[in-house]
Amino acid sequence: MKPRHAPYTTHGTVLHRRQVEDARRAIHAPDVLQGLSQTFKMLGDETRLKICLVLARQELCVSDIAGLVGMSESAVSHQLRIMKAMRLVAYRREGKMTYYMLDDDHIEDLIRLGARHVAE
């Protein structure tokens, strides 16, 4: 059985020149890479993921979000602050309450695609 690759150097250096050169092109620019991982990390927490889901179609006040995601209002408020900083959610104050809403069209698509992946 003949080898599919041709290794040509030693430790610390590139072992498979052609493959490595091709692969290098696949890596995005540092800032894109950072934004990407930040976005995914955002959705990597179940609480935030649920918040995104419930806020996708309508605005909701903090208490209702808390009830829906099964977390304390404080915990939700902390998460919303992060999501607000990332410009993922918009908010609107009305009297005692603050209504939050998802302010990013792409997120829903991302979750939908992810869900299709999970469903195998």
Place this chain on the structure above:
Amino acid sequence: MKPRHAPYTTHGTVLHRRQVEDARRAIHAPDVLQGLSQTFKMLGDETRLKICLVLARQELCVSDIAGLVGMSESAVSHQLRIMKAMRLVAYRREGKMTYYMLDDDHIEDLIRLGARHVAE
């Protein structure tokens, strides 16, 4: 200015009945939710994200992956173990080397969609 919502109860209970009922339907089943956040969390780490990118088109040995993503071989090996456990990568041994490759079509789509999002 008339209120857009009609609050009707107090603390701990639902404040906006209709919105909450609609929102509740948007939350996926617990196992789907968990799978989703796990997948996103996976991509939420820059090292793993880069590994996915470089392994999308061709297989590579651990040393070359390490060189490409700028991490020690040990660090990469640890991450590959996790990714292997998640059935995200497949591997093939050939002599001294182990060649890894992305074993999940959806991941690339997910990253591509994410990248489009980052680019605004």
Place this chain on the structure above:
DNA sequence: GTAACATATGAACAGTTGTTCAATTGTTTG
């Protein structure tokens, strides 16, 4: 056999993360 190498693995560690709790702010209502 030994030496060199590629990879894997375990323990330890620092850094980060998400929640809780208590206190605070700001608003509405009586």
Place this chain on the structure above:
DNA sequence: CAAACAATTGAACAACTGTTCATATGTTAC
């Protein structure tokens, strides 16, 4: 005004994460 309520904030804390370092495993070449 005070009481009730919605939301926010900061400190503290436990849990988790990713890396490093040292060591181990397994393969190839001499």
